[in-house]
Amino acid sequence: MTAPASAPQAPDTSTGPYLQVNDLRVQFPTEDGVVKAVDGVSFSVERGRTLGIVGESGSGKSVTSLTIMGLHNTKRARISGEILVGGRNVVGMSEEQTRRLRGRDMSMIFQDPLSALHPYYKVGAQIAEAYKIHHSNASKSECRKRAIDMLGRVGIPQPARRADQYPHEFSGGMRQRAMIAMALVNDPDLLIADEPTTALDVTVQAQILDLLEDLQREFNSAIIMITHDLGVVAQVADEVLVMYGGRAVEFGTTEQVMRRPQHPYTWGLLASVPSLHGDADADLVPIKGNPPSLINLPSGCAFHPRCRYAGRNGDLSFTEVPELRQVQERGHLVACHLSEADRKRFYAEDIAPSAGVAQ
Amino acid sequence: MIRFLTRRILVGVMTLIVISVIVFGLFFAVPSSPAKVMCGKNCDAASIAAVERRLEIDQPIVEQYTKFMKGIFVGRTYAPGSDFEVRCDAPCLGFSFRNSEPVTDILKRTIPVTLSIVAGAAVLWLLIGVSLGMISALRKGTLFDKIAIGVSLVGASMQVFFFGLILLFLLVYTTGLLPFPSYTPITEDPVAWATGLILPWVTLGFLNSAIYARLSRAQMLETLSEDYVRTARAKGLPLRRVYTKHALRAAITPIVTIAGLDIGASLGGTFITETIFGLRGLGKETVEAVGFLNLPIVVATVLLAAVFIVVANLIVDVLYAVIDPRVRLS
Numbered sequence: 001m002t003a004p005a006s007a008p009q010a011p012d013t014s015t016g017p018y019l020q021v022n023d024l025r026v027q028f029p030t031e032d033g034v035v036k037a038v039d040g041v042s043f044s045v046e047r048g049r050t051l052g053i054v055g056e057s058g059s060g061k062s063v064t065s066l067t068i069m070g071l072h073n074t075k076r077a078r079i080s081g082e083i084l085v086g087g088r089n090v091v092g093m094s095e096e097q098t099r100r101l102r103g104r105d106m107s108m109i110f111q112d113p114l115s116a117l118h119p120y121y122k123v124g125a126q127i128a129e130a131y132k133i134h135h136s137n138a139s140k141s142e143c144r145k146r147a148i149d150m151l152g153r154v155g156i157p158q159p160a161r162r163a164d165q166y167p168h169e170f171s172g173g174m175r176q177r178a179m180i181a182m183a184l185v186n187d188p189d190l191l192i193a194d195e196p197t198t199a200l201d202v203t204v205q206a207q208i209l210d211l212l213e214d215l216q217r218e219f220n221s222a223i224i225m226i227t228h229d230l231g232v233v234a235q236v237a238d239e240v241l242v243m244y245g246g247r248a249v250e251f252g253t254t255e256q257v258m259r260r261p262q263h264p265y266t267w268g269l270l271a272s273v274p275s276l277h278g279d280a281d282a283d284l285v286p287i288k289g290n291p292p293s294l295i296n297l298p299s300g301c302a303f304h305p306r307c308r309y310a311g312r313n314g315d316l317s318f319t320e321v322p323e324l325r326q327v328q329e330r331g332h333l334v335a336c337h338l339s340e341a342d343r344k345r346f347y348a349e350d351i352a353p354s355a356g357v358a359q
Numbered sequence: 360m361i362r363f364l365t366r367r368i369l370v371g372v373m374t375l376i377v378i379s380v381i382v383f384g385l386f387f388a389v390p391s392s393p394a395k396v397m398c399g400k401n402c403d404a405a406s407i408a409a410v411e412r413r414l415e416i417d418q419p420i421v422e423q424y425t426k427f428m429k430g431i432f433v434g435r436t437y438a439p440g441s442d443f444e445v446r447c448d449a450p451c452l453g454f455s456f457r458n459s460e461p462v463t464d465i466l467k468r469t470i471p472v473t474l475s476i477v478a479g480a481a482v483l484w485l486l487i488g489v490s491l492g493m494i495s496a497l498r499k500g501t502l503f504d505k506i507a508i509g510v511s512l513v514g515a516s517m518q519v520f521f522f523g524l525i526l527l528f529l530l531v532y533t534t535g536l537l538p539f540p541s542y543t544p545i546t547e548d549p550v551a552w553a554t555g556l557i558l559p560w561v562t563l564g565f566l567n568s569a570i571y572a573r574l575s576r577a578q579m580l581e582t583l584s585e586d587y588v589r590t591a592r593a594k595g596l597p598l599r600r601v602y603t604k605h606a607l608r609a610a611i612t613p614i615v616t617i618a619g620l621d622i623g624a625s626l627g628g629t630f631i632t633e634t635i636f637g638l639r640g641l642g643k644e645t646v647e648a649v650g651f652l653n654l655p656i657v658v659a660t661v662l663l664a665a666v667f668i669v670v671a672n673l674i675v676d677v678l679y680a681v682i683d684p685r686v687r688l689s
Contacts, residue, residue, distance in 0.1 A: 071592055095598070103595030110593075115586040119685055120608055130594040166684045182594070 017044035018189050018222045019068070019106075024081035024091075026060075026067050033295040037063040039246040040081075045222040045239075047189060052225045052237030052254065054269065058291045060246035061226045065192045068224075069108055070098030086189060104134040106190040107183040112199040113175035117167040124148060124163025127182045134186050150181035154211060173204035177211065184215060191216075192224045197232060209236050230273050234258055242266050245292050245302035248324055252332035262327055262334040262343045264307045267351040301337060309346060313337045360680070367676050371669045378665040382658050383424050392416075396652050397456045413443040427453075452662075453655030455648075462659045465644060470663075472542045473640035475552065476559045476632060477625045483564025484571055485618060491568065492575025493610070497602060499580065507572060514569025523562040523635045530558065540636035559632050567621070575614055582610040612682050616675050623671025627664025 026038040038060040045051045053061045066072055068083055070090055083090040085106055090098055110116040118126060127147035132138060138146070144163070151159035154177040167175055176196060183191060193212065197205040213236055216223055225236055233240055233254060240257040242250040242265065250263040261267055268287035289306040292298055300318040304310040310317040316337040324335040336343065394410040395402065411417040415426065415437055426435055430451035437445045447453070452462035491511070495504040530537045540558045543551040582588065583606055591605040592598075628642025641660055648656035680686045 069593055071589060099592075099595050099597060101595070102593055108593045110586060110590065112586060116590045118587040118591070118605055118609070120683060129596070133595050133597075133600075168685050179590075182590075 017046045018086055019224070020044040020082070020084040021064070021068070022082040022084070024064065024067065024083060025079070026063050026072070027078040028076060029078065030295070034078075035294045036246050036297065037294055038067065039297075041241075041243070041246075041248050042081075043241050043248070043251065045190070045224060047222050048216065048220045049238045050216065050223040050225055050236050052227060052233035052240045053243060054227060054230065054233055054240060055243035056228060056291045058294060059243040060294075061243050062194055063246075064243075065108065065194055065224060065226055068190075068192065069102055069106060070095070071102075100134075103130055103183075103188070104186045105188055106192065107186070107188040108192040108194065109176070109179050109183045109196050111195040113172065113179045114167060114199075116179060117175060119167055122164055122166055123170065123178045124151070127151070127163075127178070127185055130182050131185045146185060147181070150185050151178065154178070154181040154184075154215070155207075156181070172200050173207060176200060176204075176208055180208075180211065180215070184219060184221075187219055188221060190222045190224070192226070194226045195228070196225075198227070198229070205232070206235075212236065230258070230269060242269070245297050246294055247302065247321075247335065248333075249303065249335045250333065251324065252329075256329060256332040260329070260332075261347065261351075262332070262340070263336050264309050264338075264346075265303050267347060268306075271351060301335075309338055309342075312342060313339065363680060364677065367673055371673050374669050375662075375665060379428065379662060380424070382661050382665075383427060385654060385658055385661075387420065393456060393652070393654050412441070413438050452659040455656055456653045457651060462655045465656060466641075466659060466663065469639060469641045469644045471544060472638050473626060473628060473633070473642065475542065475545065475556055476563065476629055476638065476640060477622060479553075479556055479560035480563035480567065480629075481618070481622050481625070483560055484567035487564065488568030488571025489575045489611075489614060492572040492577075493579050493607065495572065495576045496579030496583065496610075504576075508576070511569040511572040514566055515573060517566060517569075519562055519566060519631045520635055522566060523558070523632065526558055526562055527635070540638060542638050559629075559636050559638065562635075563625075563629065563632050571614070571618070574617065575610065578610040578613055579606065582606045585609065608682070612679065615678050615682065619671045619675035619678070620668070623668040624664075626667040626671075628660065 021044065022042050024038055024041045025036070028035040028037060041060070041064060043051060053064065055061045063072075067077070067079060068085070068090065070093065072079070074095070079091055081091060085101060088101070090101070117123065121129075124144060124147045127150055128140075128143035131146045132140075132143045135143070148159045148163050151163055156162050156174055156177050162170070162174075162178075167178070170178060176199075180196075191212075196212070197208050200208060209232060212223065212225075215221075223236075225232065227233060237254045240250075240252060240254050241248055242257065242263060244265050250257060250261065250266050257266060258270070261270060265287070268285070271285040272287060274284060287306055292302055292305070298305050300316065300320055301307070301310065301322050304317040307317070316322075320337070322335040322337050324333045326332070327334055327340055334343070338346070392407070392411070393416060394407045394414065397414075398407055398410050408417070416423060418426075429435060430447060430449065430453070432449055434449035434451045435447055437443065437447065445454075447461065450463055452466070454461055455465060488511075491507050495507045498504050527540075531539055537557055538554060541555040543555055545552040585606075587609075588601060588606050591601045596605075626641075628640065628645050630642030630646050632638075633640040633643040634646075641663070645657065645660040647653075648660070
């Protein structure tokens with residue numbers, strides 16, 4: 001795969017996944033040492049599909065998405081591996097080349113729409129600007145019309161009037177809709193949503209997720225949904241990637257990961273979600289300890305200091321980094337030293353009775 | 360917008376009224392009577408009383424204040440009907456105790472000097488300081504940034520009387536590149552006006568631009584880490600446009616505030632600069648008047664400085680509302 005020399009023209013993207021990430025590593029050299037924010041992560045997303053990336057803060061999920069968008073300072077971050085967006089490798093691409101992809105072929109919505117929208121410019125103007133930059137031939141009124149169109153499509157009433165308002169005049173949910181309108185104004189093939197519902201009221205969260213699903217059907221785009229909320233993942237994702245300490249620890253369809261999780265970290269995530277069906281008085285089981293320092297990852301399996309099953313398989317947990325390996329079920333990958341039989345037994349005995357979400 | 364404006368203007372007027380009352384109180388707060396100062400050393404009670412009558416300071420305070428304020432707007436006549444009857448046209452601020460020159464004339468003579476100094480210096484410090492700070496922020500960590508910050512640290516820690524005198528020594532006395540600073544009205548000869556004021560401009564401009572460079576750099580760095588700057592990049596905007604349209608507009612807002620207040624305050628008098636370069640501006644006039652207990656001048660200049668600051672505040676408020684749409688509501 002060679003990067004196209006000129007502005008990336010759309011190569012053949014009719015087959016295979018639209019986004020393919022191969023062995024991505026992102027490191028930031030600092031005075032205290034090298035921060036290994038992402039350490040050998042691979043995944044792919046097809047058009048019309050949604051990949052959920054789950055993990056605690058500092059697990060590398062946001063860094064991964066910013067790297068795909070090329071929003072890191074390439075002088076400060078050391079990036080290796082491959083990120084194929086519609087067949088074009090973004091890693092090593094010049095700023096100007098990635099800039100042309102940003103907003104047109106791939107776009108992003110952020111956690112807090114109030115701070116992500118510019119407070120001094122009208123909402124309509126901000127959306128029109130996103131359109132104009134990739135359609136230099138479009139006239140000012142065309143761009144504005146397109147912006148109003150998009151505001152209407154994301155369910156904002158009276159879009160022509162709202163386009164002339166400022167972000168602070170919008171409610172939280174409306175703001176995120178406007179943000180989505182801005183991200184989709186150029187019909188991107190890939191949409192990265194970085195915790196799009198975290199800053200919103202619970203009642204609005206479901207509306208936004210529904211909207212994203214509707215728009216995905218309409219635009220047939222690939223979506224990466226980054227979240228720490230397993231409820232969100234259960235609702236919208238087709239596949240789930242669980243990240244811990246900059247590495248992928250479990251991957252599978254939403255059904256596989258939510259109903260038959262095999263990694264103790266995933267169990268921990270599930271057990272810390274309240275269940276509507278279980279015992280109402282049962283305490284939530286948090287994952288003990290804190291996420292590891294990305295400068296000084298624990299030896300062996302990075303999760304071992306917090307894992308109650310560490311050491312059940314000799315010293316492996318402490319000495320050897322577990323590889324992401326296929327379990328019996330097709331497409332389900334887990335990076336854990338426990339034997340599959342043990343994992344199934346521990347899950348059935350310890351976790352399943354009290355876990356939330358998928359029960 | 361109109362409601363916002365009227366409210367701000369009303370607040371400004373109220374502030375000025377309060378300040379005028381306080382300043383007027385100066386007449387009575389000073390330990391010695393103005394009449395004694397005017398009358399000289401060997402003065403008997405009768406002549407002091409005569410002076411008091413002439414200045415109309417033998418009347419009740421409230422009446423004096425009303426006459427004073429009335430004088431500003433419609434003019435007044437001192438000691439009407441007596442031998443000393445003097446007409447003082449609006450805006451009347453009284454007469455200098457020293458040579459009976461109308462205070463208004465003194466202001467007319469000194470304001471253009473200070474105004475010229477501040478205007479030129481402000482252009483310099485805003486242009487140089489702000490652009491230096493912005494470029495430093497965009498090139499954070501580079502040699503340019505380090506030099507700019509180093510120089511501005513030196514500038515920010517220097518004093519006008521030190522830096523100004525060095526410039527004076529180097530550029531005027533040693534090399535003769537510039538004439539000794541002097542004031543020529545711009546209407547008479549713009550070239551002489553500019554050459555005569557270059558030194559005070561550079562002195563005041565350089566020292567202030569150091570402060571503005573540091574301020575703008577910090578503001579710009581903070582803005583660059585804002586989410587909406589990341590959004591602008593995620594849209595696919597070229598970096599230049601991200602910086603100029605999205606980051607600069609937000610970073611410049613607090614600088615406008617501080618610049619407005621700084622300029623307003625400087626217009627009240629740049630005493631040290633005026634003194635070093637021998638320019639008779641508002642600041643020098645005020646300080647001299649304080650030394651001679653020349654109260655009418657002190658009251659007038661202090662009041663004028665207050666007007667400058669209040670007006671500068673008003674302009675800043677309006678500019679703020681123009682720049683930041685969120686302000687308009689509150």
